[in-house]
Amino acid sequence: MSVGLRRLIIIVLGVLAGVTAWPLLELVLTFQTLFPGYFLFSISQGGLFGFILGLFFGSAEGLTSRNRGKIFRGMVTGAAVGLVGGILGFTAGQGVLFFMLQQTVRDFAVPAARGVGWAVLGLMVGMVEGIRARSARKCGLGALGGVLGGLLGGTVLEFLRRRYPDLIYARLAGLTLFGLLIAFFYALLERGFSHGVLRLLNGSLRGKEYSLSQNRLSLGSDPGNDIVATGYKDMAPRHAQFLVKGRDVYVKKAAESARLLVNEEPVKGERLLKFEDVIQIGSVKAFFKTE
Amino acid sequence: MKMLKKRFAAAMLFAACASIIPVMAETVTITQVDASPLLLSQTVDLYLSVTDNEGQPVRGLGQDAFSVSESADGDSFSAPLEIESLRESPHEEEGIHILLLVDNSGSMYDTLSGKPTEDVSQMRTTHARRAIGGFVGSSFNPGDRIALASFNTMVTIHSESVTDPASLNSLLKEIRRPESDRAYTELYHALIESVEPVGSRRGRRVVVVLSDGENYPYHTHRGEPHPVYGTALRNPDEVVEEYQREGVSLYAINFGSDRDRNLGDMALQTGGSVYDARNEEELTGIYQDIRRKIDSEYRLRYRAGMSASDRTFVKVVVDDGQGRGEATRFYYTSTMFGIPVVPYPWGILLLVPAAALVWLLLLLLRYRRFHQSAALQVLQTGYGTRVSSATVALTGDVTVIGGGDRADLTISGRGAPREQEVTVMFDKNTGSYTLAGGAWVTVNNQPLKSGRRLSGGDVLNIEGTTIVFEEPDRKKSEEQG
Numbered sequence: 001m002s003v004g005l006r007r008l009i010i011i012v013l014g015v016l017a018g019v020t021a022w023p024l025l026e027l028v029l030t031f032q033t034l035f036p037g038y039f040l041f042s043i044s045q046g047g048l049f050g051f052i053l054g055l056f057f058g059s060a061e062g063l064t065s066r067n068r069g070k071i072f073r074g075m076v077t078g079a080a081v082g083l084v085g086g087i088l089g090f091t092a093g094q095g096v097l098f099f100m101l102q103q104t105v106r107d108f109a110v111p112a113a114r115g116v117g118w119a120v121l122g123l124m125v126g127m128v129e130g131i132r133a134r135s136a137r138k139c140g141l142g143a144l145g146g147v148l149g150g151l152l153g154g155t156v157l158e159f160l161r162r163r164y165p166d167l168i169y170a171r172l173a174g175l176t177l178f179g180l181l182i183a184f185f186y187a188l189l190e191r192g193f194s195h196g197v198l199r200l201l202n203g204s205l206r207g208k209e210y211s212l213s214q215n216r217l218s219l220g221s222d223p224g225n226d227i228v229a230t231g232y233k234d235m236a237p238r239h240a241q242f243l244v245k246g247r248d249v250y251v252k253k254a255a256e257s258a259r260l261l262v263n264e265e266p267v268k269g270e271r272l273l274k275f276e277d278v279i280q281i282g283s284v285k286a287f288f289k290t291e
Numbered sequence: 292m293k294m295l296k297k298r299f300a301a302a303m304l305f306a307a308c309a310s311i312i313p314v315m316a317e318t319v320t321i322t323q324v325d326a327s328p329l330l331l332s333q334t335v336d337l338y339l340s341v342t343d344n345e346g347q348p349v350r351g352l353g354q355d356a357f358s359v360s361e362s363a364d365g366d367s368f369s370a371p372l373e374i375e376s377l378r379e380s381p382h383e384e385e386g387i388h389i390l391l392l393v394d395n396s397g398s399m400y401d402t403l404s405g406k407p408t409e410d411v412s413q414m415r416t417t418h419a420r421r422a423i424g425g426f427v428g429s430s431f432n433p434g435d436r437i438a439l440a441s442f443n444t445m446v447t448i449h450s451e452s453v454t455d456p457a458s459l460n461s462l463l464k465e466i467r468r469p470e471s472d473r474a475y476t477e478l479y480h481a482l483i484e485s486v487e488p489v490g491s492r493r494g495r496r497v498v499v500v501l502s503d504g505e506n507y508p509y510h511t512h513r514g515e516p517h518p519v520y521g522t523a524l525r526n527p528d529e530v531v532e533e534y535q536r537e538g539v540s541l542y543a544i545n546f547g548s549d550r551d552r553n554l555g556d557m558a559l560q561t562g563g564s565v566y567d568a569r570n571e572e573e574l575t576g577i578y579q580d581i582r583r584k585i586d587s588e589y590r591l592r593y594r595a596g597m598s599a600s601d602r603t604f605v606k607v608v609v610d611d612g613q614g615r616g617e618a619t620r621f622y623y624t625s626t627m628f629g630i631p632v633v634p635y636p637w638g639i640l641l642l643v644p645a646a647a648l649v650w651l652l653l654l655l656l657r658y659r660r661f662h663q664s665a666a667l668q669v670l671q672t673g674y675g676t677r678v679s680s681a682t683v684a685l686t687g688d689v690t691v692i693g694g695g696d697r698a699d700l701t702i703s704g705r706g707a708p709r710e711q712e713v714t715v716m717f718d719k720n721t722g723s724y725t726l727a728g729g730a731w732v733t734v735n736n737q738p739l740k741s742g743r744r745l746s747g748g749d750v751l752n753i754e755g756t757t758i759v760f761e762e763p764d765r766k767k768s769e770e771q772g
Binding site: 009012013016019020022023024025026027029030032033034035036037038039041042045046056059063066071090091093094095097098099101114117161168171172199200201202203206263264276277278280284285287289 | 326327329330331333596597598599622623624625626627628629630631632633635636639640642643645646647649650653654670671735736737746747748749750752757759761762
C-alpha cells in the first residue's frame with residue numbers, strides 16, 4: 001500500500017468516526033436534562049466523542065498494515081487518549097463558552113468558544129498515532145494537524161448549526177467534516193514533514209510504504225516494532241532502526257548479529273541513507289525514496 | 292418557525308416585563324445573573340433588589356422568603372430549586388464596577404432652564420460634574436472600580452478603571468465643550484459602547500447615564516454619514532439586548548426637560564431604574580439613591596437545573612408574609628453541541644453499524660496484487676522517460692527490456708536504453724531468473740558485471756528507470772494450485 005492510499009484510508013476513518021459519533025452524541029444530548037450538572041454532561045459528551053474518534057484513528061496503522069495485534073493495541077491506546085482528549089476538550093470548550101457568554105457576549109463569542117473546545121479535542125485526537133508510536137515528533141505533527149482540523153472543522157460545524165438550526169443533518173455534516181479535516185491536516189503535515197518513504201519490496205509486506213515522519217522507526221519480527229516483519233528469514237526480533245537526525249536519515253543494526261546491507265554493502269555502525277538506496281534487512285528488501 | 296419566533300418573543304417580553312412589575316406589595320428585580328460558577332459547581336448567583344411600595348429597599352429577608360425555579364421556554368417552570376446561600380449587601384466586600392456616562396452635548400452648556408449662557412457656574416454640566424464628584428467622593432468603597440465616559444457626537448472613554456476618587460475629578464475636568472459639529476446626542480450608540488468597559492469584569496456591573504435630552508443622531512439630523520458609525524443607527528431594543536447579554540444594569544438620570552422617551556424602559560428592562568433631576572441637589576440625591584439601591588441588594592446562590600436550551604429563564608418569587616413579588620430573567624446555557632433534536636430519530640443509530648461495516652471492509656480490502664508469476668514492476672521513471680507498462684509478467688523464457696517496439700518492456704524518451712537491450716532469462720531447471728545487460732545497468736545500485744541471478748526485491752536501474760523484480764506469491768499460487 002502506498003503512503004497516499006494509507007493517508008486516504010486515514011481520511012476515510014476520520015469520516016467514519018464523525019458518522020459514528022453523531023447518532024450517539026445526539027442520544028446523549030437527548031438525555032441532557034437527566035444529568036446532575038453541566039460538568040458531568042460535558043465530560044460524558046466529550047469522553048464519548050473523543051473515545052470514538054480515538055478508536056477509529058487508533059486503528060489506522062494496524063488496518064493499513066493488516067496487523068490485527070496492532071489494530072487492537074492501536075484502538076485501545078487511541079480510545080484512551082481520545083477519551084482524555086475529549087473530556088479535556090469539551091470541558092475546556094464548555095468553560096470558555098460559559099465564561100464568554102457571561103462576560104463579553106458578542107455574536108462571535110459562541111462560535112469562538114466552541115472553536116476552542118473543538119481545537120483542544122482535535123489536538124488530543126491528533127496525537128493518538130504519535131502516542132501509539134511513542135514518537136514525540138509524530139505527536140507534534142498530530143497535535144498541529146488536530147488543532148488545525150479541529151478549529152476549521154469546528155468552525156464549519158458552528159456555521160452549519162447557525163445557518164441551518166432546524167436541520168438535523170447539519171450536525172452530522174459538521175462532525176463528519178470535523179473528523180475528515182483532522183485526518184486531512186494530519187496527512188498533509190505528515191507528508192510535509194516527512195524525510196522520505198521506505199517501500200518494502202518483497203515478502204508479505206511487498207508494496208507497503210512507510211513515511212519517515214518520526215525520529216525513530218524500528219523493524220523486526222517482534223510485534224512491538226513499527227514495521228513488524230513476520231514470515232521473513234534471518235529476521236531478529238528487533239533487527240534494524242532508522243534514525244532521523246536533522247534532515248538526514250540513518251540506518252543501523254539493532255542487534256549485533258543482524259544482517260544489514262545498503263546497496264549490497266554491509267553496514268557498520270550507522271549509515272547515512274540517500275534516496276534510491278536499497279536496504280537489505282535480513283531477507284527484507286526496502287527502497288528509500290522521496291515522498 | 293414563525294410560531295416559535297412569536298412564542299420566543301412573547302416569552303422575552305414576559306421576562307422583561309415580569310422583572311419590573313410588582314405582583315402584590317413588593318417589587319423584586321433581578322439586577323444581574325452571574326452564571327460563571329455554573330460549569331464547575333452547577334450554581335448560579337442572582338443579584339436581587341427587593342423594594343416595598345414606596346420604593347424603599349426591603350432588608351433582613353431570610354432564605355425562606357425566596358423561591359427560585361427555571362424554565363427552558365419562559366412558560367413552564369420547574370419545581371423550586373435548592374437555594375444554597377443568601378447574602379445581604381454582598382457588594383460591601385466584593386465592590387462594584389460602575390461606569391458613569393455623562394452627556395457632553397451642546398445643550399449641557401445651557402442653564403438648568405435651558406437658556407444659553409457663558410457663565411460656567413450656571414451651566415448644567417457644571418452642576419452635573421459637581422454632583423458626580425460629590426457622589427464618588429462620598430460613596431466610594433475600597434473594592435469599587437469606577438469608569439468615566441462622555442458622549443455627544445462621539446463617545447469618549449476617559450478611564451476604564453479609577454481606583455482613587457480624587458483622580459476622577461481631574462478626569463471630569465478633561466471633558467471639554469464640543470464644537471458645533473460634535474454637539475449631537477448619540478445616546479444609543481454611547482449606551483452600547485459603555486457596556487464593554489464594565490461588561491468584561493466580574494461581579495456587579497452598572498452603567499449610570501446622565502443625559503439632558505433625547506437620542507439626536509448625527510446622521511439623521513445632519514444628513515451625512517457619521518464619522519465613525521456611518522449610516523448605522525441603534526435602537527432601544529439593541530441597547531437592552533446588549534445590556535442583558537452582558538449582565539449590566541442601566542440606571543438612567545434625566546437632567547433636562549426633554550427626556551428620551553425610551554430611556555426609562557431601557558433602564559427597567561436591564562434591572563436598573565430611571566430618575567428625573569431638576570437641580571444639583573436632586574441629582575446628588577439620585578446618585579446616592581442608586582448607590583443605596585445597589586448596596587441593599589441580595590445575592591442569592593442556587594443550584595441550577597439542566598435546561599436543554601440556549602437560554603434558561605429563572606424566576607424568583609419573594610414572599611415574606613407582608614407582600615409578594617416575582618421577577619424573571621434569563622441567562623445563557625449554550626452547550627458545545629447545542630440543543631437536542633426532539634424527538635430523537637432512532638433510525639440514525641443505524642449509522643453506527645453501517646460505519647462499522649465500512650471499517651470491516653477496509654480491513655478486508657486487499658491492498659496489493661498477488662502474482663502467480665514473477666514480474667517486473669516499474670517504480671519510477673526519469674524525467675522525460677516513458678514506459679510501455681507499469682508491470683510486466685515474466686511468463687516467457689526470455690523477457691526483453693529495451694528501447695524498441697520488440698521489447699516486452701519498452702522504455703522510450705530521454706531514458707531509453709542506448710546501447711544494448713537488457714534481458715531477463717528464465718531457467719526452467721532451477722526456476723530462477725537471470726539478468727543480462729551492460730555495466731550501465733545497476734542492480735541494487737551495483738553495476739551489472741555479467742549475468743546475475745535475481746532474487747525477489749532486487750532493484751534494477753536502467754538509464755534512470757527504476758524497476759523491481761518481484762517473485763511470484765507462493766501462497767497464492769499454492770492456494771490456487
